[in-house]
Amino acid sequence: MNPQDVWITFPELLVWFPLLAGLVCFLFKDNSKVKSWVLLASIITLCISFASLYFSDDVKYLALNKASYTLKYMNNANFILGLDGMGRLLTLLTACAFPIIFVATYNTPYKRAKNFYGLMLLAQSGLMGVFTAMDAMSFYFFWELALIPVYFLSSQWGGERRIQATFKFFVYTFAGSLLMLIGIIYVYLHTININGNGHSFALYAFAGVRLEPSEQNWLFWLFFIAFAIKMPIFPFHTWQPDAYEQSPTATTMVLSGIMVKMGLFACLRWLLPIFPQATIKFDTIIIGLSVIGMLYASIIALKQDDLKRLVAYSSIAHIGLMCAGIFTKTEVGLQGVMLQMFCHGINIIGLWIVIELIERQTGVRKLSQLGGVAHKAPVLTILLVVIALANIALPLTNAFVGEFMLFNGLFAFNKWYAAAAGISIVLAAVYTLNMIQKVFYGEENSITTIIKEIALHEKIILSVVVVLIFLMGVYPQPMINLTKGTVEALMLKFN
Amino acid sequence: MNTILLTAVLGIVLMMIGAFSKSKTLPRFVAIGGIIVILIANMVELLSQESFFTFNVKNMLTFNSFNLAFIGVALLCTLIYFLLSGSAIEKVGSHVAEYFALLFFVLCGVAISATFNTLLMLFIGIEIISIPLYILTGSDKRNLKSNEAALKYFLMGAFSTGIMLMGIAFIYGGNEQATFYISQLGFGVGKMSPLIAIGLVLLLISMSFKVSAVPFHFWTPDVYDGAPTVFTSFMATIVKAAGFFAFLRLFDNGFGVLQPQWQKLIVLITAATLVLGNLTAVFQQSVKRMLAYSSIAQAGFMLFAVFALNEKAKEGLILYAAAYSLATIGIFAILIKMKDYTIDGFNGLAKKQPVLAVTGLVFLLSLTGVPLTAGFQSKFYMLMAGAEVGSYSWLIILAVLCAAISAYYYFKIIQAIFFKEASSAEGDITEDITTGFKLMLIITAVLIIVLGVMPGLLTDWLYY
Numbered sequence: 001m002n003p004q005d006v007w008i009t010f011p012e013l014l015v016w017f018p019l020l021a022g023l024v025c026f027l028f029k030d031n032s033k034v035k036s037w038v039l040l041a042s043i044i045t046l047c048i049s050f051a052s053l054y055f056s057d058d059v060k061y062l063a064l065n066k067a068s069y070t071l072k073y074m075n076n077a078n079f080i081l082g083l084d085g086m087g088r089l090l091t092l093l094t095a096c097a098f099p100i101i102f103v104a105t106y107n108t109p110y111k112r113a114k115n116f117y118g119l120m121l122l123a124q125s126g127l128m129g130v131f132t133a134m135d136a137m138s139f140y141f142f143w144e145l146a147l148i149p150v151y152f153l154s155s156q157w158g159g160e161r162r163i164q165a166t167f168k169f170f171v172y173t174f175a176g177s178l179l180m181l182i183g184i185i186y187v188y189l190h191t192i193n194i195n196g197n198g199h200s201f202a203l204y205a206f207a208g209v210r211l212e213p214s215e216q217n218w219l220f221w222l223f224f225i226a227f228a229i230k231m232p233i234f235p236f237h238t239w240q241p242d243a244y245e246q247s248p249t250a251t252t253m254v255l256s257g258i259m260v261k262m263g264l265f266a267c268l269r270w271l272l273p274i275f276p277q278a279t280i281k282f283d284t285i286i287i288g289l290s291v292i293g294m295l296y297a298s299i300i301a302l303k304q305d306d307l308k309r310l311v312a313y314s315s316i317a318h319i320g321l322m323c324a325g326i327f328t329k330t331e332v333g334l335q336g337v338m339l340q341m342f343c344h345g346i347n348i349i350g351l352w353i354v355i356e357l358i359e360r361q362t363g364v365r366k367l368s369q370l371g372g373v374a375h376k377a378p379v380l381t382i383l384l385v386v387i388a389l390a391n392i393a394l395p396l397t398n399a400f401v402g403e404f405m406l407f408n409g410l411f412a413f414n415k416w417y418a419a420a421a422g423i424s425i426v427l428a429a430v431y432t433l434n435m436i437q438k439v440f441y442g443e444e445n446s447i448t449t450i451i452k453e454i455a456l457h458e459k460i461i462l463s464v465v466v467v468l469i470f471l472m473g474v475y476p477q478p479m480i481n482l483t484k485g486t487v488e489a490l491m492l493k494f495n
Numbered sequence: 496m497n498t499i500l501l502t503a504v505l506g507i508v509l510m511m512i513g514a515f516s517k518s519k520t521l522p523r524f525v526a527i528g529g530i531i532v533i534l535i536a537n538m539v540e541l542l543s544q545e546s547f548f549t550f551n552v553k554n555m556l557t558f559n560s561f562n563l564a565f566i567g568v569a570l571l572c573t574l575i576y577f578l579l580s581g582s583a584i585e586k587v588g589s590h591v592a593e594y595f596a597l598l599f600f601v602l603c604g605v606a607i608s609a610t611f612n613t614l615l616m617l618f619i620g621i622e623i624i625s626i627p628l629y630i631l632t633g634s635d636k637r638n639l640k641s642n643e644a645a646l647k648y649f650l651m652g653a654f655s656t657g658i659m660l661m662g663i664a665f666i667y668g669g670n671e672q673a674t675f676y677i678s679q680l681g682f683g684v685g686k687m688s689p690l691i692a693i694g695l696v697l698l699l700i701s702m703s704f705k706v707s708a709v710p711f712h713f714w715t716p717d718v719y720d721g722a723p724t725v726f727t728s729f730m731a732t733i734v735k736a737a738g739f740f741a742f743l744r745l746f747d748n749g750f751g752v753l754q755p756q757w758q759k760l761i762v763l764i765t766a767a768t769l770v771l772g773n774l775t776a777v778f779q780q781s782v783k784r785m786l787a788y789s790s791i792a793q794a795g796f797m798l799f800a801v802f803a804l805n806e807k808a809k810e811g812l813i814l815y816a817a818a819y820s821l822a823t824i825g826i827f828a829i830l831i832k833m834k835d836y837t838i839d840g841f842n843g844l845a846k847k848q849p850v851l852a853v854t855g856l857v858f859l860l861s862l863t864g865v866p867l868t869a870g871f872q873s874k875f876y877m878l879m880a881g882a883e884v885g886s887y888s889w890l891i892i893l894a895v896l897c898a899a900i901s902a903y904y905y906f907k908i909i910q911a912i913f914f915k916e917a918s919s920a921e922g923d924i925t926e927d928i929t930t931g932f933k934l935m936l937i938i939t940a941v942l943i944i945v946l947g948v949m950p951g952l953l954t955d956w957l958y959y
Contacts, residue, residue, distance in 0.1 A: 141866045148865065155914045162913050174863075175899035181875070182891055280817060487792045 234293025333409020513592025644721025
């Protein structure tokens with residue numbers, strides 16, 4: 001079908017549907033019905049996402065042709081949305097994550113629930129936009145649009161220190177994105193005039209831009225700092241544990257499951273193709289930072305007593321590995337990053353669900369105060385153990401495939417870095433198993449005696465996560481095929 | 496031409512109303528009706544390029560689409576200002592008609608200083624703006640702070656006017672044609688004579704003074720804080736934008752060829768304004784004073800237009816004037832309704848007055864420069880204009896870091912509105928809010944968002 005004839009394309013549907021559905025939430029009078037509505041809306045989004053896997057054309061975004069048709073006029077920048085393999089994978093992750101989150105937190109009560117769920121769907125729309133934007137201005141626009149609802153969610157429904165913690169998060173990321181804005185402006189001014197139409201914000205124009213090495217060097221950092229803050233990698237990570245701890249768990253799932261992928265995704269889409277020389281020049285520094293961050297976060301995770309902070313630090317370590325994988329610029333490394341972005345999203349959301357279930361029943365999430373949950377809730381324990389094993393990347397689980405590929409790439413890049421990064425895998429096993437042992441085994445105490453087995457819908461949703469973990473662990477090929485085109489296009493820039 | 500004449504006439508009419516009518520609300524309705532008529536007259540002039548009145552102005556004023564577009568923006572903002580804060584003007588004192596009359600005289604000055612083509616007209620325009628403002632600043636007669644602010648403003652203003660006159664005299668004496676016409680100054684690209692250099696610097700100082708750029712900003716916080724809040728709102732927005740417009744036109748049309756020689760000075764002033772304005776705003780507890788410092792900080796961004804002097808800068812300044820004025824008028828309109836002007840006074844506004852809270856959020860996000868708002872577009876245009884210059888990249892990076900700092904103090908208000916609880920559950924933290932006021936706030940917020948999505952609606956007028 002000719003793109004011009006279509007009334008609305010899949011990427012647009014993925015962005016505008018959650019936006020509209022979110023706005024509808026604010027109109028609800030009754031706070032109880034809104035739950036069913038957002039669940040329905042998120043499942044529809046998931047269906048759209050599935051459909052987009054089969055029925056939409058790939059955008060050849062690095063080639064110098066017009067990607068998708070333009071939606072509307074904004075600021076000399078066309079509002080271009082399109083899907084390629086990587087975009088499909090991450091929109092699928094976003095689409096999968098929200099129904100899982102909504103079902104898992106179905107029983108969690110929120111004050112002013114309609115506002116909460118409305119903002120959640122707005123955040124989803126922003127995330128979808130980031131993953132489908134084929135034009136720098138719309139990318140920037142969605143990048144911020146995803147941030148604002150999450151800021152409000154965390155500040156309004158979060159823990160005691162929520163205002164300071166989320167504000168730190170906001171200022172960090174806002175400063176980062178403004179730096180990126182300058183980068184965008186400078187690259188825009190260097191884009192080639194095609195057919196005398198003036199400069200262009202489109203990704204194909206950005207990817208075709210010719211920059212002097214010295215220009216590449218400083219523009220690279222303007223972009224990279226914005227992305228590094230979002231991931232976050234060492235030393236830009238200080239907002240993250242506080243923000244994860246203080247946010248309501250549903251928002252933490254969005255933050256850690258999907259939002260941190262924005263940084264990784266943005267590196268792959270907006271950094272590597274535009275600044276290939278600078279990428280080669282600075283790869284050692286960035287991989288070095290990533291590896292330091294991995295070790296540092298793993299060591300701190302060992303010492304954590306709070307479940308949320310533990311998972312937060314473990315997430316920094318995992319993200320560090322993925323960031324290192326990007327800058328190895330090897331085919332297997334890039335492939336691993338894409339796969340692992342999806343897998344990590346699913347796994348960490350699974351972990352948060354378990355923490356949410358425990359915290360909702362007992363009111364605490366300190367390792368030292370919990371114990372013996374396994375006697376009370378065996379099903380929960382079994383499901384958690386699988387998710388935790390995926391977190392330490394045991395074979396048969398999905399993370400194994402991704403991390404194996406990442407280490408493969410890292411080893412090809414430099415074996416010493418790979419060895420250092422390997423230590424963090426060992427540490428991951430230590431703190432994850434320690435957590436299982438302290439929370440689920442051992443003696444029951446006065447706090448944990450009240451724990452009951454989890455409800456049916458919670459069992460089902462955790463089982464879905466576990467099934468996904470095994471499925472992707474045993475048969476990851478469809479996902480790899482999905483992103484193959486993107487990886488090959490990227491690799492062309494480095495050969 | 497339409498605007499200059501009609502505002503002057505309307506000012507006189509309002510004074511007469513004040514003399515012969517005792518009604519307290521009549522002046523407001525005349526003013527609102529008048530401003531709508533003037534706005535339409537201005538748009539007609541912009542579309543047809545012909546005025547209702549033909550005078551031989553001897554080319555001392557130019558009416559091109561750029562100038563008229565700016566006047567249109569100023570009039571539109573004034574209309575919204577009257578609609579939002581008109582009732583607050585009535586509460587300042589007993590001479591209601593005169594306040595409105597003085598505001599119209601200011602508008603007349605705005606129109607002259609936006610269309611000037613000779614240095615004399617610039618001087619007259621700036622003076623017509625300033626003198627009514629001295630009176631308005633002191634209009635809260637029984638308030639000592641208002642009196643102090645008026646006196647301070649008057650002394651400082653007179654001082655800067657003197658500097659401006661001296662600068663004009665130097666320029667007049669220094670150029671070979673001995674002319675006041677800025678388009679005929681005829682500077683070569685080469686070295687400038689000492690007389691011209693002194694005149695230029697003096698003019699730069701006096702214009703920086705009028706737009707409160709650092710280091711000539713020190714009067715701003717005291718005057719803005721002391722003046723009745725409604726008039727602060729007007730001074731900080733429309734008047735300041737007019738000052739910038741005159742600044743840009745003077746340095747673009749008059750001294751554009753000499754840009755390489757004064758650009759460094761502007762860069763220094765811009766950097767100082769950005770840093771100092773933002774850093775001091777962070778420490779303010781009173782929202783009114785914070786907005787005064789934030790207006791200095793925003794001036795730093797508007798100075799980018801004078802620094803860059805390109806097409807984007809001109810579009811950007813018009814857009815910035817609109818975006819900044821709308822958002823600031825809106826946030827001041829909310830502030831006027833608050834009982835407590837400190838940041839804590841906003842605690843729990845979201846629960847008590849959701850409409851005020853949400854529209855206030857839009858205004859503050861726009862001032863911060865978050866996408867989807869006009870504030871983002873205007874900052875974006877300014878950064879783009881600066882980037883096109885090619886040199887001084889550090890200034891642009893400094894500007895965005897300052898924008899990130901500005902998020903800090905604007906978000907303090909947002910936090911108070913949305914995430915903090917009011918000190919007492921009962922009792923209002925605001926004065927009575929009418930439905931019409933809420934509706935106007937919503938219209939203003941929608942306007943900001945529309946401009947944020949389609950800035951072309953405004954910037955296209957430049958090329959009409």
